[in-house]
Amino acid sequence: MSTFAAGPAGGVKTIGTHNGTFHADEALAVYLLKQLPEYKNAQLVRSRDPAKLDVCDIVVDVGAIYDPAKNRFDHHQRGFTEVFGHGYVTKLSSAGLVYKHFGKELIAQRIGKPATDATVELLWLKLYKEFIESIDGNDNGINQYPADIDPKYRLNTGLSSRVAHLNPAWNQPSSPDVYDSQFAKASVLTGTEFFERLDYYANAWLPARDVVKRAMDGRTAVEPTGRILVLETFAPWKEHLFELEEETSIPESEKALYVLYPDENGGAWRVQAVGASPDSFESRKALPEPWRGVRDDELSKLTGIPGCIFVHASGFIGGNKTKEGAMKMAKGALEF
Structure with a gap:
């Protein structure tokens, strides 16, 4: 729970992130937070003003602080090295940080099981591998392949690229309201795809695993x-x-x-x-x-x-x- 005072709305929770050009990681981080009961009706504050961010209940992708006890989840500061663990070594973005700390709760809520259930753990690890890690890597500028290997084609249809394309072009009219409106679209895009992927793994991937496990358990018979x-x-x-x-x-x-x-x-x-x-x-x-x-x-x-x-x-x-x-x-x- 946040140790910070209630946000500017007087009792209504607030989620803070930076304004201006946005990326997939904070778009997804905000969406995931808003699926939690605590932040379901939270207001979003997009700003780089420390005074405005200081009074937010939770802040992602801005502020140069990573401190879960204070609900601060930035990854840009010098010396930041946090990774997901469990064998993964990709440095986390704000999406990875929020997922690391709140992902099990989100999955448990979605599939109707306790957060301690083994199925939740399995899905939590699977979703990081198949969905979140690529966002972390992209946002932190980590090459997918060794630097001495040139890709044979460009990939500009991934989720991070599609979010980037929602930002106003350099020669299009832009304003804080335009950026905020487009950020809202980006947040829904990333969040919808995340939960679609979660639903697939929970409702199709896991049952298939059970089929194979039963066959393995009975193979000597x-x-x-x-x-x-x-x-x-x-x-x-x-x-x-x-x-x-x-x-x-x-x-x-x-x-x-x-x-x-x-x-x-x-x-x-x-x-x-x-x-x-x-x-x-x-x-x-x-x-x-x-x-x-x-x-x-x-x-x-x-x-x-x-x-x-x-x-x-x-x-x-x-x-x-x-x-x-x-x-x-x-x-x-x-x-x-």
Whole structure:
């Protein structure tokens, strides 16, 4: 809670940030704060006047002070080195600072769970990785790639770029009111995208993770070595599989080689070889070379397995009309 006196509105909370040209970090920081019950009806003060900022309940991206106990969240001052932690080393912007201190509360509020719930922690870390860190890096001028690597094209459609384009152009009429109006648009833009991303991770990404985790937990019941996973419903699985393997320290000799799942269009089943790495086109163990590029009855005769549909020419995936047939293909590939 703030140790500062009530703001200029006499009892109404106030959020302070700088005026003039704005960026994605403070636009998002302000939006996130206004989703909290304490600041839901807060007034925004955009100024660089220390006298006006001093009486604000919370200040972001201006003031040269980082002190959570006093609700001051600037990152421009000399000697500032705060990072998110948990393995991340990108210096925080005002968005990252607000997210670090208030993010769990925001997520808990959104998904209806206590802030101490493990799901909240998981989403908090995921949203930093996938959404907030890029804003921190962009605002602090941290290159995404090593300085000696030149990008092959320019990227001007990211969130930070779209916020920057909301500022009045140099030859357009501008005034404090114009900047404030455009800042409000920027704040809604960043906040809307943040919560859309949070909703996706809470409502689609997490359930997919649960599907993969259940398959991993039951893998030895499917096949004693645990090298075959069966997903009882179609779900995006690659990212989750690699992350869960790392989290549970599964030895290389016990990692899954094949994943079975129902085709997303229904009916048939797929057997897919797990990649050597999350982004690799190479498989840990591709389906057998003699099966590759063969289809239907010819493949069934070759394998001795009824209902075969195909095996891709690279051996990374195959199909069968039934779950039982797909399992026979996976077990046959294991033994090949």
